[in-house]
Amino acid sequence: MFNKFTLVVAAMLCIAGISHAQSELQPCSADEHYRKLLAKYPQLVGYEKTFEEQLGKRMAERTTAAADTTIYDVPIVIHVIHDYGAENLSDTILYDAAQYWTTVYLKENADTADVIPTFVPYVGKPGMRLHLATKDPNGNPTKGIVRFQSYLTAAADDEAKFGPWPQNKYVNIWFIGTFGAEDLGVAAYAYFPSSAVFEPFYDGIICLSSYVSVSDPSVAKTIPHEMGHVMNLYHPWGNTNNPGVACGGTDHVDDTPPTKGHNPSGCTPAALYDTACASGYMVTYMDSHGVLDSVVNYPDTANSQNIMDYTYCSKMFTKGQAARMRTALTGTTAGRNNLYTPANLAATGALAPMPDLPPVADFIVNRGVPATSDLRAYFLTFNNATSFGFRNASWNDTITGVSWAFSNGATNPTSTSMGTVSNKFSVPGWVTVSLTATSNAGNNTIVNTQTVYVADTTTVGGMGYSQNFSNASDLSNWPMFNFYNNQFKWQFYTGAGIGDNSCLRYRSFDSSDRITGNAVGDHDDIYTPAFNLSTSTDDLYLNFFTTAAYTNHGIAGGTTLVNDSMEVDVSVNGGANWYRLGGYGGTRLDNNGNYGVEFVPNSATTWVPRAINVPATYRAAQTFFRFRYHPGNTGNDMYLDNFYFDGFPAGIKEAITASPSSFNIYPNPSSSGFTLVFKTGNTGSVAYSIKDITGKLVYENSKVLASNSIQHEQISRSATPAAGMYFVTLTVDGVNMTQKLVIY
Numbered sequence: 001m002f003n004k005f006t007l008v009v010a011a012m013l014c015i016a017g018i019s020h021a022q023s024e025l026q027p028c029s030a031d032e033h034y035r036k037l038l039a040k041y042p043q044l045v046g047y048e049k050t051f052e053e054q055l056g057k058r059m060a061e062r063t064t065a066a067a068d069t070t071i072y073d074v075p076i077v078i079h080v081i082h083d084y085g086a087e088n089l090s091d092t093i094l095y096d097a098a099q100y101w102t103t104v105y106l107k108e109n110a111d112t113a114d115v116i117p118t119f120v121p122y123v124g125k126p127g128m129r130l131h132l133a134t135k136d137p138n139g140n141p142t143k144g145i146v147r148f149q150s151y152l153t154a155a156a157d158d159e160a161k162f163g164p165w166p167q168n169k170y171v172n173i174w175f176i177g178t179f180g181a182e183d184l185g186v187a188a189y190a191y192f193p194s195s196a197v198f199e200p201f202y203d204g205i206i207c208l209s210s211y212v213s214v215s216d217p218s219v220a221k222t223i224p225h226e227m228g229h230v231m232n233l234y235h236p237w238g239n240t241n242n243p244g245v246a247c248g249g250t251d252h253v254d255d256t257p258p259t260k261g262h263n264p265s266g267c268t269p270a271a272l273y274d275t276a277c278a279s280g281y282m283v284t285y286m287d288s289h290g291v292l293d294s295v296v297n298y299p300d301t302a303n304s305q306n307i308m309d310y311t312y313c314s315k316m317f318t319k320g321q322a323a324r325m326r327t328a329l330t331g332t333t334a335g336r337n338n339l340y341t342p343a344n345l346a347a348t349g350a351l352a353p354m355p356d357l358p359p360v361a362d363f364i365v366n367r368g369v370p371a372t373s374d375l376r377a378y379f380l381t382f383n384n385a386t387s388f389g390f391r392n393a394s395w396n397d398t399i400t401g402v403s404w405a406f407s408n409g410a411t412n413p414t415s416t417s418m419g420t421v422s423n424k425f426s427v428p429g430w431v432t433v434s435l436t437a438t439s440n441a442g443n444n445t446i447v448n449t450q451t452v453y454v455a456d457t458t459t460v461g462g463m464g465y466s467q468n469f470s471n472a473s474d475l476s477n478w479p480m481f482n483f484y485n486n487q488f489k490w491q492f493y494t495g496a497g498i499g500d501n502s503c504l505r506y507r508s509f510d511s512s513d514r515i516t517g518n519a520v521g522d523h524d525d526i527y528t529p530a531f532n533l534s535t536s537t538d539d540l541y542l543n544f545f546t547t548a549a550y551t552n553h554g555i556a557g558g559t560t561l562v563n564d565s566m567e568v569d570v571s572v573n574g575g576a577n578w579y580r581l582g583g584y585g586g587t588r589l590d591n592n593g594n595y596g597v598e599f600v601p602n603s604a605t606t607w608v609p610r611a612i613n614v615p616a617t618y619r620a621a622q623t624f625f626r627f628r629y630h631p632g633n634t635g636n637d638m639y640l641d642n643f644y645f646d647g648f649p650a651g652i653k654e655a656i657t658a659s660p661s662s663f664n665i666y667p668n669p670s671s672s673g674f675t676l677v678f679k680t681g682n683t684g685s686v687a688y689s690i691k692d693i694t695g696k697l698v699y700e701n702s703k704v705l706a707s708n709s710i711q712h713e714q715i716s717r718s719a720t721p722a723a724g725m726y727f728v729t730l731t732v733d734g735v736n737m738t739q740k741l742v743i744y
Contacts, residue, residue: 406433523631524628534620582612
């Protein structure tokens with residue numbers, strides 16, 4: 001007996017636990033992912049049809065053959081994508097989980113005893129053992145768990161599937177912290193075999209780390225559910241991903257009666273004995289000659305305890321589902337039939353005992369002690385009241401001991417702490433940290449020469465200080481951090497600049513043919529040395545120049561979508577706390593528009609002056625600044641040059657120097673007072689007046705100042721008594737110049 005199926009392949013994304021997922025969450029985005037895949041690969045439709053015809057034929061052969069009792073061994077690998085938070089699941093948790101998934105696929109999970117009597121005869125046994133691989137793709141020993149640090153763990157999608165192992169040799173399972181905006185509210189998803197043919201690098205399962213617990217029945221079946229999709233199962237109500245709405249969908253498996261699905265409900269009587277869609281459910285089977293073979297009267301009750309449903313009362317697969325999964329596993333699509341071959345089991349070490357391997361030494365920089373304003377304290381002065389914190393994060397075995405070593409005159413130069421070590425340092429510069437982790441199988445050492453930066457408190461200047469970044473040596477006390485060791489980073493650049501051919505560059509241009517990884521969520525810092533700004537009593541501006549562009553990836557449907565940004569922060573307590581002074585984003589930052597190739601400025605006109613007022617609160621004897629860049633998926637390179645402090649904004653002084661016969665007014669428009677910036681003549685004699693729109697004189701003044709000097713004169717709001725337009729006239733050596741001023 002058999003029934004032919006029609007398969008529409010989509011990425012099935014599913015929540016799996018009532019204690020974690022609430023009814024207001026969107027459990028899946030199958031339709032959206034299917035449309036995305038189909039738009040990219042229109043030929044998928046024809047491929048699906050051929051695949052389904054082959055599947056129907058194989059199912060027919062199975063129903064006429066003797067019962068298949070083969071147990072199939074399937075290698076798996078677990079990728080933990082983390083940023084050292086709770087999502088960095090322990091080895092023990094993952095070992096226990098992998099063992100439990102196998103009990104489900106062998107129908108040995110204890111809760112099958114709780115299946116309601118109606119479906120006891122239909123409980124199926126997929127007959128698969130999932131094995132953590134003991135050999136990686138290069139033949140090296142492994143425990144089947146690998147780890148990758150990435151900011152994408154906090155906004156994951158397919159591009160967070162780092163380091164996939166060959167999908168025809170291993171089933172890849174990725175654990176992450178949070179899904180991105182596209183799949184927010186989702187707990188896990190997986191691709192069907194046909195989809196894997198077109199994008200094999202995304203084949204497998206991606207799941208929230210909070211949905212791995214085998215002790216929580218509401219989430220324990222998450223991976224078995226997703227493995228069902230990997231082996232070609234639908235949800236019982238079909239692929240609409242709209243459970244609980246209407247009858248009519250189908251999963252193309254006969255012994256899962258029609259259902260509208262339950263989202264979510266738990267083990268309620270209304271769900272367990274739901275007959276809304278299945279009343280009078282029977283299936284007629286014809287033989288190969290089109291003659292009636294049999295009529296099967298299946299249960300009139302929905303199989304709400306099915307692992308592929310959303311009741312969060314998951315306990316079983318049906319026999320029909322088991323047969324469909326085994327048919328997909330033994331089929332050639334996406335190389336599923338290679339997974340269990342003797343040659344592949346030997347190559348992956350799936351049946352070999354778990355090797356006893358040395359640990360992998362690892363550590364993370366923690367928030368400072370006492371707490372700093374940033375998540376992690378990488379930059380502090382050498383005499384700071386706050387300590388750096390270093391936390392052991394070694395893995396791959398039961399760690400029996402660790403040994404720390406620190407440079408730069410650490411207060412704790414060595415330590416055996418298995419947890420966190422707090423340290424201060426007496427020598428400025430980059431700190432070298434060494435950590436050796438030991439287990440019964442041996443030891444492993446990690447050495448990082450640029451873990452944290454200890455800043456010198458010696459100031460390098462104040463008002464009037466300038467830095468043109470002419471040489472790489474100019475950056476000796478401007479530490480740059482590339483936190484995730486990727487292509488998006490700060491660097492000294494020769495090939496562009498203002499007045500010379502060098503500057504700072506943030507490389508935001510994506511030069512990769514990207515399959516995994518993107519820039520959204522990344523950030524990188526560059527820090528200044530200390531400045532003594534305590535003597536500045538008048539206006540004080542932090543000035544610099546930038547030039548940047550975006551790529552054609554930032555244009556969609558005629559709309560510009562640019563998501564690079566840069567913030568400028570300040571600290572007056574040696575890096576323990578940072579406060580935002582200003583920032584730039586979108587086309588305001590990427591001022592040169594769209595460049596399809598990597599942007600390099602070739603003209604002074606591409607540069608834009610930037611000025612940030614430094615409030616008196618932050619004019620300390622030791623003031624530090626930080627430029628934090630947030631790259632996006634549409635950015636191109638950004639260049640920064642001519643960093644300096646002055647009493648008026650960048651661009652004003654430059655404009656006067658370039659054209660002495662002009663003057664500037666800032667801010668304009670203004671809601672309070674304003675400043676005149678001008679260059680005096682040979683006599684130093686100047687006069688200025690303000691008239692309203694009617695020509696009435698409202699203010700005038702004259703002075704004798706230093707000859708041939710740039711001056712700025714502050715005019716109070718009282719000089720312009722009412723909101724409106726005014727005309728400001730400046731007289732220098734008998735020459736009159738007039739500009740408009742708007743007061744609001």
